[in-house]
Amino acid sequence: MSQKESKQEKKGSHRTELYTEVPARCLPIVYSPEYNITFLGLEKLHPFDAGKWGKVVHFLKEEQFLTDDNIVEAREASEEDLLVVHTRRYLNKLKWSLVVATITEIPPLLFLPNFLVQRKVLRPLRTQTGGTIMAGKLAIERGWAINVGGGFHHCSSDKGGGFCAYADITLSIKFLFERVEGVSKATIIDLDAHQGNGHERDFLEDRRVYIMDVYNRYIYPGDGYAKRAIKRKVELDWGTEDQEYLQKVELHCEGALNEVRPDIVVYNAGTDILDGDPLGGLAISPQGIIKRDEIVFRAARRRGIPILMVTSGGYQRKTARIIADSILNLQRQGLVGCGAADEAGPSLAPGTACGPVCAGVPTPAR
Incomplete structure (x- = not known):
């Protein structure tokens, strides 16, 4: 960790590998092949496409x-990283295969x-969680960031569920509050088909x-307390x-950002709203x-508000292509990519890099 980054940490913060410097040549898009879950075919017993994250990246590479x-x-994410939000009691529960199966x-x-469950199921989810935390910092630095995975919005500090074992949305926001100067307010825009009861x-x-x-309103989790x-x-x-949905998204997205101006937007972009999804309805x-996605980013x-997008739920094989097409559309609209600027003016400081053809050094987090 550089001296610049260490100054961002408040006294008492643990040392983390997730807030290291990112090379200027990189776009603020976070991914690892470790995201994908392949385990003797058992992943096929859940409707979730446990390899969709790799497919999204494949399509984006095809389009160059x-x-x-x-x-x-x-x-x-290390155990110390996870303990920023999670209780030790909850993390110890994950050492029981029955709990992870549930x-x-x-x-x-x-x-x-459990050692196999840790390696083949929980490690991918911990890596996606680390990706969301990293993308939070990148969003502040670059104006936008996308974690190709993450969005485990049913997990809270002491309870998992709905394929969500770690509270990555909560973690990314808590990391920013604790470590990055000037970040004290966040808005979560959760557009997955299911209620985000974990972060709530x-x-x-x-x-x-x-x-x-x-x-x-009629599907899992129906968590009245969290509402x-x-x-x-x-x-x-x-x-x-579409018509009713997009009208409501635009109306309330504009309303939310007019009501409170946050230092970051965390956008949970689930694709389980797709027609035919077996769980979204x-x-x-x-x-x-x-x-x-264009409405939210715009x-x-x-x-001029930094935005972090995570991909969350989506239970059909075609969702990976849709996520990739959406990111490509955001690029075409000038909302992401090298040189992407806010409509009210660039969010990035002069000389800030955001891609492989740019020059300069990323600005420190504000």
Whole structure:
């Protein structure tokens, strides 16, 4: 860790490998091949496509937006990193295969030795969690960042569920609050089809965090206690389609960012809103998802607010292509990529790099 970065840490913060300097040639897009879960075919017992993250990167490389040289390699979150939010009691529970089988909804895991479950299931999720924390810092430095994984919004400090074992959204925000000067308010815009009860429980009493959540009111988790944390709640009916959905997203996204101006937006961009998703129950088209992401990025960039996107849920094989197409659309719109600028003016300091053809050194976190 550089001297510059160490100055960002408040007294008492633990030493972390997740806030190291990122080369100027890299786009603020975080990924590791370790994200993908492959384990004797057991991952196929859950509807989640446990290899979708690698497919997204493959498609972005095919379009020559990403290369091995300009992507940020995610690092695994250490136990000390996780303890910033999680209780030690909860982390110890994950040493029981039964607990992990329940959280991931893959029952056969309970019959496997925990060292295998740790290596093949939890390590990928810890690496994605590290990626979200890294992307939070990058978003402040570069104006935007995308973690190709993450978005485990059903996990709170002491409880996992819904395929979410680590509270990466809470962790990324807590890291920023603790380590980066000038970051004291955050807005979570959660557009996964499911209620984000994990981060809602974590920030229930925290006035620094404004939560907007748009979800199918009839599906998991139906957490009434956690709903008390939502400042802008939009509950959808079964089969909601593009026109109604996009109108509500734009109206409430603009409203949320007008109501409170945060230092960062954390955007949980689940694709389980896609028509035909077995768990989401909504009917949004691929074009609707692409437009949704554009609406959120445009609202943040127009105001000069850094935005971190995580990819969250999505339970059809075609979602990886849609995520890639959405990122490519954000590039075409000038909302991400080298030289992307806020509509109200560039968010990056002069000389700040954001891609392989730029020159300069990343600005320190504000």
